Amino acid sequence: MRRGSIVQLVALGVVIGAAATIVALFVPWLPPNASEERDGIDLVFWFTTAISIGIFALVGAVILYSVAKFRVRPDDDSDGPPIHGHTGIEILWTAVPAILVTAISVISGVVLVQNDRADSGHLNVEVTARQFAWTFAYPQQGNLTSGQLRLPLGRSVELHLQALDVIHSFWVPEFGQKQDAVPGQDTKLVITPTKLGTYPVICTELCGLGHALMRTTAIVMKPAAFTAWVNQEKQALQAPPGQAGKAVFASNGCASCHTLRSANATGTVGPDLDKLPAYAKQAGKPLEDFVRESIVDPNAYVQPGYNRNVMPPFANLPKDQIDSLVQFLTSSSKGGS
Numbered sequence: 312m313r314r315g316s317i318v319q320l321v322a323l324g325v326v327i328g329a330a331a332t333i334v335a336l337f338v339p340w341l342p343p344n345a346s347e348e349r350d351g352i353d354l355v356f357w358f359t360t361a362i363s364i365g366i367f368a369l370v371g372a373v374i375l376y377s378v379a380k381f382r383v384r385p386d387d388d389s390d391g392p393p394i395h396g397h398t399g400i401e402i403l404w405t406a407v408p409a410i411l412v413t414a415i416s417v418i419s420g421v422v423l424v425q426n427d428r429a430d431s432g433h434l435n436v437e438v439t440a441r442q443f444a445w446t447f448a449y450p451q452q453g454n455l456t457s458g459q460l461r462l463p464l465g466r467s468v469e470l471h472l473q474a475l476d477v478i479h480s481f482w483v484p485e486f487g488q489k490q491d492a493v494p495g496q497d498t499k500l501v502i503t504p505t506k507l508g509t510y511p512v513i514c515t516e517l518c519g520l521g522h523a524l525m526r527t528t529a530i531v532m533k534p535a536a537f538t539a540w541v542n543q544e545k546q547a548l549q550a551p552p553g554q555a556g557k558a559v560f561a562s563n564g565c566a567s568c569h570t571l572r573s574a575n576a577t578g579t580v581g582p583d584l585d586k587l588p589a590y591a592k593q594a595g596k597p598l599e600d601f602v603r604e605s606i607v608d609p610n611a612y613v614q615p616g617y618n619r620n621v622m623p624p625f626a627n628l629p630k631d632q633i634d635s636l637v638q639f640l641t642s643s644s645k646g647g648s
Protein backbone atom coordinates (compact mmCIF):
# COMPACT_ATOMS: atom_id res chain seq x y z
CA MET A 312 0.00 0.00 0.00
CA ARG A 313 1.35 3.42 -0.93
CA ARG A 314 2.05 5.99 1.74
CA GLY A 315 -0.56 8.38 0.31
CA SER A 316 -3.29 5.73 0.59
CA ILE A 317 -2.45 5.03 4.24
CA VAL A 318 -2.64 8.74 5.04
CA GLN A 319 -6.08 8.93 3.35
CA LEU A 320 -7.33 5.87 5.24
CA VAL A 321 -6.14 7.18 8.60
CA ALA A 322 -7.64 10.63 7.92
CA LEU A 323 -11.02 9.01 7.12
CA GLY A 324 -10.85 6.99 10.34
CA VAL A 325 -10.06 10.08 12.42
CA VAL A 326 -13.01 12.03 10.93
CA ILE A 327 -15.50 9.16 11.47
CA GLY A 328 -14.17 8.51 14.99
CA ALA A 329 -14.43 12.20 15.88
CA ALA A 330 -18.03 12.39 14.58
CA ALA A 331 -19.04 9.30 16.62
CA THR A 332 -17.27 10.70 19.71
CA ILE A 333 -19.24 13.95 19.44
CA VAL A 334 -22.51 12.01 19.24
CA ALA A 335 -21.47 9.92 22.26
CA LEU A 336 -20.36 12.84 24.43
CA PHE A 337 -22.81 15.61 23.59
CA VAL A 338 -26.08 13.68 23.62
CA PRO A 339 -27.20 13.01 27.23
CA TRP A 340 -27.65 9.23 26.86
CA LEU A 341 -27.62 8.46 30.59
CA PRO A 342 -29.85 9.79 33.39
CA PRO A 343 -28.11 11.82 36.15
CA ASN A 344 -25.85 9.76 38.42
CA ALA A 345 -27.22 9.45 41.97
CA SER A 346 -25.46 6.43 43.49
CA GLU A 347 -21.97 5.05 44.12
CA GLU A 348 -22.84 1.91 42.16
CA ARG A 349 -23.65 4.00 39.08
CA ASP A 350 -19.97 5.03 38.87
CA GLY A 351 -18.92 1.46 38.06
CA ILE A 352 -21.85 0.91 35.69
CA ASP A 353 -21.00 4.15 33.84
CA LEU A 354 -17.36 3.05 33.63
CA VAL A 355 -18.40 -0.18 31.86
CA PHE A 356 -20.73 1.82 29.59
CA TRP A 357 -18.02 4.28 28.52
CA PHE A 358 -15.33 1.60 28.20
CA THR A 359 -17.58 -0.36 25.83
CA THR A 360 -18.58 2.82 23.98
CA ALA A 361 -14.91 3.79 23.43
CA ILE A 362 -14.13 0.36 21.96
CA SER A 363 -17.22 0.54 19.75
CA ILE A 364 -16.21 3.97 18.45
CA GLY A 365 -12.71 2.70 17.61
CA ILE A 366 -14.06 -0.29 15.67
CA PHE A 367 -16.74 1.83 13.98
CA ALA A 368 -14.05 4.30 12.80
CA LEU A 369 -11.83 1.51 11.48
CA VAL A 370 -14.61 -0.34 9.62
CA GLY A 371 -16.19 2.90 8.32
CA ALA A 372 -12.85 4.17 7.00
CA VAL A 373 -12.04 0.92 5.18
CA ILE A 374 -15.53 0.73 3.63
CA LEU A 375 -15.59 4.36 2.44
CA TYR A 376 -12.01 4.12 1.12
CA SER A 377 -12.73 0.87 -0.76
CA VAL A 378 -15.95 2.17 -2.28
CA ALA A 379 -14.19 5.30 -3.54
CA LYS A 380 -10.93 3.68 -4.65
CA PHE A 381 -11.91 0.27 -6.06
CA ARG A 382 -15.22 1.10 -7.68
CA VAL A 383 -15.70 -0.69 -11.02
CA ARG A 384 -16.13 1.50 -14.12
CA PRO A 385 -19.56 1.15 -15.79
CA ASP A 386 -18.08 -0.53 -18.92
CA ASP A 387 -15.80 -2.96 -17.01
CA ASP A 388 -17.29 -6.49 -17.24
CA SER A 389 -14.10 -8.40 -16.34
CA ASP A 390 -13.80 -10.67 -13.27
CA GLY A 391 -12.07 -9.33 -10.18
CA PRO A 392 -8.61 -10.64 -9.23
CA PRO A 393 -8.60 -13.98 -7.30
CA ILE A 394 -7.95 -13.45 -3.55
CA HIS A 395 -6.42 -16.14 -1.36
CA GLY A 396 -6.81 -14.60 2.09
CA HIS A 397 -4.14 -13.15 4.33
CA THR A 398 -3.06 -15.16 7.36
CA GLY A 399 -1.58 -12.16 9.19
CA ILE A 400 -4.78 -10.09 8.96
CA GLU A 401 -6.95 -13.08 9.88
CA ILE A 402 -4.95 -13.68 13.06
CA LEU A 403 -5.21 -9.97 13.85
CA TRP A 404 -9.00 -9.71 13.39
CA THR A 405 -9.54 -12.80 15.53
CA ALA A 406 -7.11 -11.93 18.33
CA VAL A 407 -7.98 -8.25 18.75
CA PRO A 408 -11.78 -8.75 19.21
CA ALA A 409 -11.09 -11.69 21.54
CA ILE A 410 -8.90 -9.46 23.72
CA LEU A 411 -11.47 -6.62 23.69
CA VAL A 412 -14.43 -8.87 24.59
CA THR A 413 -12.39 -10.47 27.38
CA ALA A 414 -11.49 -7.01 28.72
CA ILE A 415 -15.19 -6.02 28.76
CA SER A 416 -16.08 -9.25 30.64
CA VAL A 417 -13.34 -8.72 33.23
CA ILE A 418 -14.30 -5.09 33.91
CA SER A 419 -18.02 -6.01 34.09
CA GLY A 420 -17.26 -8.85 36.50
CA VAL A 421 -15.20 -6.61 38.79
CA VAL A 422 -17.95 -3.95 38.81
CA LEU A 423 -20.68 -6.55 39.51
CA VAL A 424 -18.76 -7.93 42.50
CA GLN A 425 -18.03 -4.42 43.84
CA ASN A 426 -21.64 -3.31 43.40
CA ASP A 427 -22.90 -6.36 45.31
CA ARG A 428 -20.99 -5.40 48.42
CA ALA A 429 -22.83 -3.36 51.06
CA ASP A 430 -20.93 -1.36 53.72
CA SER A 431 -20.91 -2.89 57.21
CA GLY A 432 -23.40 -0.40 58.74
CA HIS A 433 -25.88 -0.78 55.93
CA LEU A 434 -29.62 -0.28 56.10
CA ASN A 435 -31.92 -3.22 55.24
CA VAL A 436 -35.11 -2.71 53.28
CA GLU A 437 -37.51 -5.49 52.36
CA VAL A 438 -39.06 -4.82 48.98
CA THR A 439 -42.32 -6.57 48.11
CA ALA A 440 -43.48 -6.53 44.53
CA ARG A 441 -47.01 -7.54 43.61
CA GLN A 442 -49.36 -6.82 40.74
CA PHE A 443 -49.14 -3.80 40.61
CA ALA A 444 -47.55 -2.06 43.55
CA TRP A 445 -44.31 -1.81 45.47
CA THR A 446 -44.10 -1.84 49.26
CA PHE A 447 -41.00 -1.23 51.33
CA ALA A 448 -40.53 -2.52 54.89
CA TYR A 449 -37.80 -1.38 57.28
CA PRO A 450 -36.98 -4.25 59.70
CA GLN A 451 -34.41 -2.15 61.61
CA GLN A 452 -37.03 0.59 62.08
CA GLY A 453 -39.71 -1.44 63.84
CA ASN A 454 -40.99 -3.01 60.59
CA LEU A 455 -42.30 0.28 59.34
CA THR A 456 -43.82 -0.01 55.86
CA SER A 457 -44.03 2.58 53.11
CA GLY A 458 -45.34 2.85 49.56
CA GLN A 459 -42.34 4.99 48.68
CA LEU A 460 -38.69 4.03 49.08
CA ARG A 461 -37.15 6.54 51.47
CA LEU A 462 -33.36 6.38 51.86
CA PRO A 463 -30.82 8.33 53.87
CA LEU A 464 -28.08 10.03 51.84
CA GLY A 465 -24.66 8.36 51.74
CA ARG A 466 -25.64 5.17 53.62
CA SER A 467 -25.50 1.93 51.76
CA VAL A 468 -28.79 0.03 51.66
CA GLU A 469 -29.39 -3.64 50.94
CA LEU A 470 -32.74 -4.25 49.27
CA HIS A 471 -34.17 -7.76 49.70
CA LEU A 472 -36.66 -8.33 46.93
CA GLN A 473 -39.67 -10.63 47.02
CA ALA A 474 -42.49 -11.12 44.55
CA LEU A 475 -45.93 -12.34 45.64
CA ASP A 476 -47.30 -13.35 42.26
CA VAL A 477 -45.23 -13.08 39.06
CA ILE A 478 -41.73 -11.84 38.18
CA HIS A 479 -41.22 -8.08 38.56
CA SER A 480 -38.02 -6.08 38.28
CA PHE A 481 -36.80 -3.20 40.43
CA TRP A 482 -35.08 -0.31 38.71
CA VAL A 483 -34.25 3.31 39.50
CA PRO A 484 -32.40 4.68 36.43
CA GLU A 485 -30.44 7.25 38.46
CA PHE A 486 -29.13 4.49 40.79
CA GLY A 487 -28.19 2.25 37.86
CA GLN A 488 -28.63 -1.06 39.72
CA LYS A 489 -31.42 -3.35 38.51
CA GLN A 490 -32.72 -6.64 39.93
CA ASP A 491 -35.59 -9.05 39.30
CA ALA A 492 -38.06 -9.92 42.07
CA VAL A 493 -38.86 -13.61 41.60
CA PRO A 494 -41.62 -15.54 43.46
CA GLY A 495 -40.02 -17.95 45.94
CA GLN A 496 -36.56 -16.38 45.74
CA ASP A 497 -34.86 -13.77 47.88
CA THR A 498 -32.85 -11.58 45.53
CA LYS A 499 -30.85 -8.60 46.72
CA LEU A 500 -29.54 -5.31 45.45
CA VAL A 501 -27.15 -2.79 46.99
CA ILE A 502 -27.58 0.96 46.54
CA THR A 503 -25.61 3.82 48.06
CA PRO A 504 -27.39 7.11 47.26
CA THR A 505 -25.07 10.06 46.65
CA LYS A 506 -27.54 12.80 45.73
CA LEU A 507 -30.64 14.20 47.48
CA GLY A 508 -33.76 14.08 45.35
CA THR A 509 -36.82 12.17 44.18
CA TYR A 510 -36.37 9.46 41.57
CA PRO A 511 -38.78 7.10 39.79
CA VAL A 512 -38.97 3.44 40.84
CA ILE A 513 -39.91 1.50 37.72
CA CYS A 514 -40.99 -2.11 37.19
CA THR A 515 -39.00 -3.29 34.16
CA GLU A 516 -40.45 -6.76 33.75
CA LEU A 517 -43.73 -7.12 31.85
CA CYS A 518 -45.95 -8.40 34.66
CA GLY A 519 -49.54 -7.97 33.51
CA LEU A 520 -52.27 -5.45 32.83
CA GLY A 521 -50.97 -2.76 35.19
CA HIS A 522 -47.23 -3.18 34.44
CA ALA A 523 -46.79 0.30 32.94
CA LEU A 524 -48.38 1.82 36.06
CA MET A 525 -46.30 -0.16 38.54
CA ARG A 526 -44.30 2.83 39.61
CA THR A 527 -43.53 4.70 42.75
CA THR A 528 -40.79 7.06 43.93
CA ALA A 529 -37.47 6.76 45.70
CA ILE A 530 -36.75 9.72 47.95
CA VAL A 531 -33.17 10.33 49.10
CA MET A 532 -33.22 12.39 52.30
CA LYS A 533 -30.65 13.90 54.65
CA PRO A 534 -29.96 11.32 57.43
CA ALA A 535 -31.60 13.54 60.07
CA ALA A 536 -34.72 13.97 57.92
CA PHE A 537 -34.86 10.20 57.42
CA THR A 538 -34.78 9.62 61.19
CA ALA A 539 -37.48 12.25 61.67
CA TRP A 540 -39.65 10.54 59.05
CA VAL A 541 -39.18 7.16 60.75
CA ASN A 542 -40.33 8.59 64.09
CA GLN A 543 -43.26 10.40 62.53
CA GLU A 544 -44.47 7.25 60.75
CA LYS A 545 -44.22 5.16 63.91
CA GLN A 546 -46.40 7.71 65.70
CA ALA A 547 -48.91 7.84 62.85
CA LEU A 548 -49.50 4.07 63.08
CA GLN A 549 -50.27 4.40 66.79
CA ALA A 550 -52.75 7.25 66.22
CA PRO A 551 -56.55 6.82 66.57
CA PRO A 552 -57.94 4.35 63.94
CA GLY A 553 -59.18 6.97 61.45
CA GLN A 554 -55.74 8.60 61.19
CA ALA A 555 -53.85 5.31 61.42
CA GLY A 556 -55.94 4.13 58.44
CA LYS A 557 -54.58 7.02 56.39
CA ALA A 558 -51.03 5.82 57.16
CA VAL A 559 -51.98 2.23 56.20
CA PHE A 560 -53.46 3.57 52.94
CA ALA A 561 -50.23 5.45 52.16
CA SER A 562 -47.83 2.70 53.18
CA ASN A 563 -49.45 0.01 51.04
CA GLY A 564 -49.30 1.90 47.79
CA CYS A 565 -53.13 2.21 47.47
CA ALA A 566 -52.73 5.71 45.99
CA SER A 567 -50.94 4.38 42.91
CA CYS A 568 -54.23 2.83 41.70
CA HIS A 569 -57.07 4.66 43.49
CA THR A 570 -58.46 8.17 43.76
CA LEU A 571 -59.34 9.37 47.27
CA ARG A 572 -59.61 13.09 47.99
CA SER A 573 -58.84 12.92 51.70
CA ALA A 574 -55.55 11.10 50.96
CA ASN A 575 -54.66 13.29 47.96
CA ALA A 576 -54.70 10.12 45.88
CA THR A 577 -55.37 10.43 42.15
CA GLY A 578 -54.82 6.90 40.76
CA THR A 579 -57.17 5.77 38.00
CA VAL A 580 -56.34 2.06 37.58
CA GLY A 581 -58.93 1.01 40.15
CA PRO A 582 -62.31 2.38 41.24
CA ASP A 583 -62.63 5.91 42.64
CA LEU A 584 -62.81 5.42 46.43
CA ASP A 585 -64.73 8.66 46.93
CA LYS A 586 -67.64 6.75 45.34
CA LEU A 587 -67.54 3.78 47.76
CA PRO A 588 -71.07 4.38 49.17
CA ALA A 589 -72.53 4.25 45.63
CA TYR A 590 -70.56 1.08 44.80
CA ALA A 591 -71.70 -0.57 48.04
CA LYS A 592 -75.31 0.17 47.08
CA GLN A 593 -74.74 -1.39 43.62
CA ALA A 594 -73.17 -4.44 45.27
CA GLY A 595 -76.12 -4.59 47.66
CA LYS A 596 -73.98 -4.65 50.80
CA PRO A 597 -73.59 -2.44 53.89
CA LEU A 598 -70.74 0.05 53.31
CA GLU A 599 -68.40 -1.21 56.03
CA ASP A 600 -68.77 -4.91 55.10
CA PHE A 601 -68.32 -4.02 51.44
CA VAL A 602 -65.11 -2.07 52.08
CA ARG A 603 -63.64 -4.84 54.24
CA GLU A 604 -64.52 -7.52 51.68
CA SER A 605 -63.01 -5.46 48.85
CA ILE A 606 -59.70 -5.19 50.73
CA VAL A 607 -59.29 -8.85 51.69
CA ASP A 608 -61.07 -10.43 48.70
CA PRO A 609 -61.16 -7.90 45.84
CA ASN A 610 -62.67 -10.33 43.31
CA ALA A 611 -65.81 -10.95 45.41
CA TYR A 612 -67.44 -7.93 43.76
CA VAL A 613 -65.75 -6.08 40.89
CA GLN A 614 -67.25 -2.72 39.98
CA PRO A 615 -68.44 -2.79 36.32
CA GLY A 616 -65.88 -1.07 34.07
CA TYR A 617 -62.89 -2.44 36.00
CA ASN A 618 -60.95 -5.68 35.50
CA ARG A 619 -60.87 -8.72 37.76
CA ASN A 620 -57.53 -9.87 39.21
CA VAL A 621 -55.93 -6.45 38.95
CA MET A 622 -56.14 -5.63 42.64
CA PRO A 623 -54.17 -7.95 44.95
CA PRO A 624 -55.88 -9.19 48.13
CA PHE A 625 -54.51 -7.48 51.25
CA ALA A 626 -55.73 -10.26 53.57
CA ASN A 627 -52.27 -10.67 55.11
CA LEU A 628 -52.18 -7.17 56.62
CA PRO A 629 -52.34 -7.19 60.45
CA LYS A 630 -55.99 -7.14 61.62
CA ASP A 631 -55.70 -3.80 63.43
CA GLN A 632 -54.35 -2.23 60.23
CA ILE A 633 -57.26 -3.62 58.20
CA ASP A 634 -59.69 -2.28 60.84
CA SER A 635 -58.05 1.17 60.68
CA LEU A 636 -58.10 1.14 56.89
CA VAL A 637 -61.79 0.15 56.76
CA GLN A 638 -62.68 2.92 59.22
CA PHE A 639 -60.62 5.48 57.27
CA LEU A 640 -62.14 4.54 53.89
CA THR A 641 -65.69 4.37 55.26
CA SER A 642 -65.51 7.77 56.94
CA SER A 643 -63.61 9.57 54.15
CA SER A 644 -65.91 8.35 51.40
CA LYS A 645 -68.95 9.52 53.39
CA GLY A 646 -67.51 13.02 53.21
CA GLY A 647 -65.69 13.19 56.53
CA SER A 648 -62.00 12.47 56.93
Ligand code: CUA
Nearest residue numbers: 479514516518
Ligand atom coordinates in the same frame (compact mmCIF):
# COMPACT_ATOMS: atom_id res chain seq x y z
CU1 CUA B 1 -44.40 -5.44 37.89
CU2 CUA B 1 -44.03 -4.95 35.61
